[in-house]
Amino acid sequence: MGAFINTPNDTIIIAALNNRFSDAPDPNAVTANPDKTMLGSVRWQDQQEGGLLFSRKLNLARLAYRLGGVPTDPQSRRRWFFLLRRMLPHNTKVAISAVLNAVMGDSSVKQVTFNLIHDSTITYEFELDPNNSNIPQTQNLPSTANPKVNVKTCVLLLRCFYDEPLPDPNPAFEVDPPKAQNPEVGKDIIP
Amino acid sequence: MLFGGFLPDVNPALERLALLDAILIDFRTAFPDLYFELRLDRRVINAQAILLNGKRCILIYGGLALHPMLAENSLTFVFLHEAGHHLAVGPRLPFNLSLACDCVADNWAAGEGSEVLHRRSGRRLLIGTALDELARLMNNGQEPELPGHAEPILNCRNHKWAFRKNALEAAQPHASIHTCELFKRETRHGSVY
DSSP states (O other), X not given: OOBSSOOHHHHHHHHHHXXXXXXSBOTTOOTTOSOOBHHHHHHHHHHHTTTOTTOSTTOHHHHHHHHSOOOSSHHHHXXXXXXXXXXXXXXXXXXXXXXXXXXXXXXXXXXXXXXXXXXXXXXXXXXXXXTTOSSOOEEEEEOSSOTTSXXXXXXXXXXXXXXXXXXXXXXXXXXXXXXXXXXXXXXXXXX | OTTSOBOSOOOXXXXXXXXXXXXXXXXXXXXXXXEEXXXXXXXXXXXEEEEETTXXXXXXXXXXXXXXXXXXXXXXXXXXXXXXXXXOOSOEETTEEEEEOHHHHHHHIIIIIHHHHHHHHOOOOOHHHHHHHHHHHIIIIISOOOTTOSSOSOOOGGGOHHHHHHHHHTTOTTSOOOOOHHHHHHTTOOOOO
């Protein structure tokens, strides 16, 4: 992220997501999947689910749980899920899901990176750059697997007008609490 | 920086604005290939190096730029650290290989970066003063925390201000760093479905 003051929860989320969508080898890749990269495994999972991984009710909190990218301490986790469930504008959720869905179908994209900046010029509290576009924004950036080589990289940049600490939802009063059968209520959120 | 600190209010005094303008001019003179931008209306207490639209940008947010505990030298160090992310050679951030890692950026700021800044703009960094000013900020609740972890999970000194300050005070800035502990940790993990 390149921040001066390290904020561990942001780092955990971004590092996990960038790793999950990277072109680095996946040590747990499925044998039948010919693409043994981390992103290849996400594409494989998407195929197994009929191409619906990023289009199921825009539930980004579930996606964050399944793909990694969740703070480890409970309070920060609740704040993060509250942001994903309740604070992100609908258009932003649609844009994030659409861009990731497009990446699933475009094998020329070798990795995805996630980042955020604070920006007072946007019209929503949060916005996917540019203007909640549903089209992947790509650049040639260093490969995670081989940093000496640049590869086509989809850049997901979240612009944040929101300019205060994330709210601290009380689990008892959370508007949209995790369902009991959802694993994100358990202690082992990242296996 | 969704989980960072925020300054309650950003009402800059004229003197601070003049200081920030002077620093900005010096950095634009010394490092013309970088794009420096003050975002004073954002209260987040931080600064950021990032590639935006192919430009190597440095964003200094109001919460940090206007923080009452910081002054000329600490602000200069912040600008240098962020410039170091773009210009320093060495280990990369594990989750953003376009940028130098934090320890390398610190080293570059206190060493080569401050020398280039002084040579090209005349601005001199007093590293001891900068660290004293930053210590006031870090000791006032901006120290990064890792809730849920009783012990440091990383050897990366950037995750603990005391280590970071000690390394800079101990004249380690010119020592080379060959590996990023954060990088080693992150690249160990595989699928977590």
